[in-house]
Amino acid sequence: MPKPRLNWAVEPWSDDEPLECVMVVPETRDTATFIFRAPSGAWFDYQPGQFITLDLPVDPAKGPAGNVQRTYTISSSPSRPLSISVTVKAQANSIGTRWMLDHLKPGMRIKAFGPAGIFSFHRHPARKYLFISAGSGITPMMSMTTWSWDQAQDTDIVFVHAARTPSDIIFRERLEQFAARVPGLQLRFTVEKPEPFKTWHGYQGRLSQIMLGLMAPDYLDREVFCCGPEPFMQAVREMLVSLGYDMERYHQESFGTPVASEAEAPVIEDIAPDGESRAQVVFAASGVTAACAETDTVLAVARRAGLNIPSGCTFGLCGTCKIRKTAGEVHMVHNGGISDEDIAEGWILACCSNPLGRVVVEV
Structure with a gap:
C-alpha cells in the first residue's frame, strides 16, 4: 500500500481557494460535523477556538445572489492541519445550517473566509482553565481541548458542559476517551433531564453556584472560557461575580455572534449590585x-x-x-x-x- 503524501511544500490555505467537503459525521439527533480539505492539499493554520465563515448556496437556482454567509466556530484543532471541521446544530428558523444538514455532501465545494476570532486560550496562557459551555457552544472548547491533548501539554482543564439530555452532549464519547487517558482533563456534564430507562451519573439541573463549586472547587484560580446562548453566559457571569471571581480572567464567545477582533468585542453591561449605591x-x-x-x-x-x-x-x-x-x-x-x-x-x-x-x- 502506498504511503500517503503530505505536501508540506504547499502554502497554508487561504480563502482564495474553496473548501471541499470530504466527510459528514452525525454527532447527535440534530447536530453534524462537516470535515473539509483544500483541493490543493494546503494545510490549515489557525488558533484553537477561532471561527470560519462559509458562503452557502442555499438557493442554487438563483446563483451567487442566493448565497448566505454563516459563521461557525472551528471544532477541529490546528494540531491536525490537513483538514478543518465545523460542527453545526439545527436551530429554530435556521437557514444556512438547515441547508448544510440537508444538502451539503462529500465532494461539494464551497467558498469560505477566515479563519478569524480572538476566543482562544493561546491568547490567555494559564496554568489552569475552566471551560463552561452549553449546546453547540461546546465547539471552541473541543478545539482547545484537542489541541492540549495532541500537544501532550500538562494542562489542567475542568470542562463543564450543559445540555438538554445525555444524548444531546456533543462530542461526549470523544471527550470521555481523552479524559480516560490524561489526568489533567476533568469532565463535568449537567443535563436538564435524564433519558428514560438509562442511568445518568452526572449532574442534573440548571448550572448553579453550588454546582459550579462542586465541579471546580478551585474555580477562583482558573482562567474561564465560556460559550453558549447569551442567557446562559449571562447566568454564568452573574454566578462568577457573586462568588468574587476576577472577571478580568473571564472570556466569552457567543455562538451567534463571534468576535473577530478586540475592537469588535461588545461591552458587557451586566447589572451588578453596588455597595456605594x-x-x-x-x-x-x-x-x-x-x-x-x-x-x-x-x-x-x-x-x-x-x-x-x-x-x-x-x-x-x-x-x-x-x-x-x-x-x-x-x-x-x-x-x-x-x-x-x-x-x-x-x-x-x-x-x-x-x-x-x-x-x-x-x-
Missing part, C-alpha cells in the same frame, strides 16, 4: 420602609427591620424565603430554589435578591 425596600403588608445598600439582600433588610421572613438555606436552594415583589427590580442569583415561571410572575427569593433602587414586596 443606596436602595430602599418597602414591606407593604407591614407598613415598613427600610433604607439599605444594593449589596444587602431583602432577607437581611427584613431582619434588621425586625420582620420575619421564613428562611432555610440562605443561598437560594430551598425556596423557603420565596416572596412576591410588586414593584421595582432586584438582582437575584439563585441555586435552583425558584422556577422561571415563578420569577415571571413576580416571585423572588429574599435570601439572594439585592434591591436595585426602590423595591416593594408583599411582607
Whole structure:
C-alpha cells in the first residue's frame, strides 16, 4: 500500500481557494460535523477556538445572489492541519445550517473566509482553565481541548458542559476517551433531564453556584472560557461575580455572534449590585420602609427591620424565603430554589435578591 503524501511544500490555505467537503459525521439527533480539505492539499493554520465563515448556496437556482454567509466556530484543532471541521446544530428558523444538514455532501465545494476570532486560550496562557459551555457552544472548547491533548501539554482543564439530555452532549464519547487517558482533563456534564430507562451519573439541573463549586472547587484560580446562548453566559457571569471571581480572567464567545477582533468585542453591561449605591425596600403588608445598600439582600433588610421572613438555606436552594415583589427590580442569583415561571410572575427569593433602587414586596 502506498504511503500517503503530505505536501508540506504547499502554502497554508487561504480563502482564495474553496473548501471541499470530504466527510459528514452525525454527532447527535440534530447536530453534524462537516470535515473539509483544500483541493490543493494546503494545510490549515489557525488558533484553537477561532471561527470560519462559509458562503452557502442555499438557493442554487438563483446563483451567487442566493448565497448566505454563516459563521461557525472551528471544532477541529490546528494540531491536525490537513483538514478543518465545523460542527453545526439545527436551530429554530435556521437557514444556512438547515441547508448544510440537508444538502451539503462529500465532494461539494464551497467558498469560505477566515479563519478569524480572538476566543482562544493561546491568547490567555494559564496554568489552569475552566471551560463552561452549553449546546453547540461546546465547539471552541473541543478545539482547545484537542489541541492540549495532541500537544501532550500538562494542562489542567475542568470542562463543564450543559445540555438538554445525555444524548444531546456533543462530542461526549470523544471527550470521555481523552479524559480516560490524561489526568489533567476533568469532565463535568449537567443535563436538564435524564433519558428514560438509562442511568445518568452526572449532574442534573440548571448550572448553579453550588454546582459550579462542586465541579471546580478551585474555580477562583482558573482562567474561564465560556460559550453558549447569551442567557446562559449571562447566568454564568452573574454566578462568577457573586462568588468574587476576577472577571478580568473571564472570556466569552457567543455562538451567534463571534468576535473577530478586540475592537469588535461588545461591552458587557451586566447589572451588578453596588455597595456605594443606596436602595430602599418597602414591606407593604407591614407598613415598613427600610433604607439599605444594593449589596444587602431583602432577607437581611427584613431582619434588621425586625420582620420575619421564613428562611432555610440562605443561598437560594430551598425556596423557603420565596416572596412576591410588586414593584421595582432586584438582582437575584439563585441555586435552583425558584422556577422561571415563578420569577415571571413576580416571585423572588429574599435570601439572594439585592434591591436595585426602590423595591416593594408583599411582607
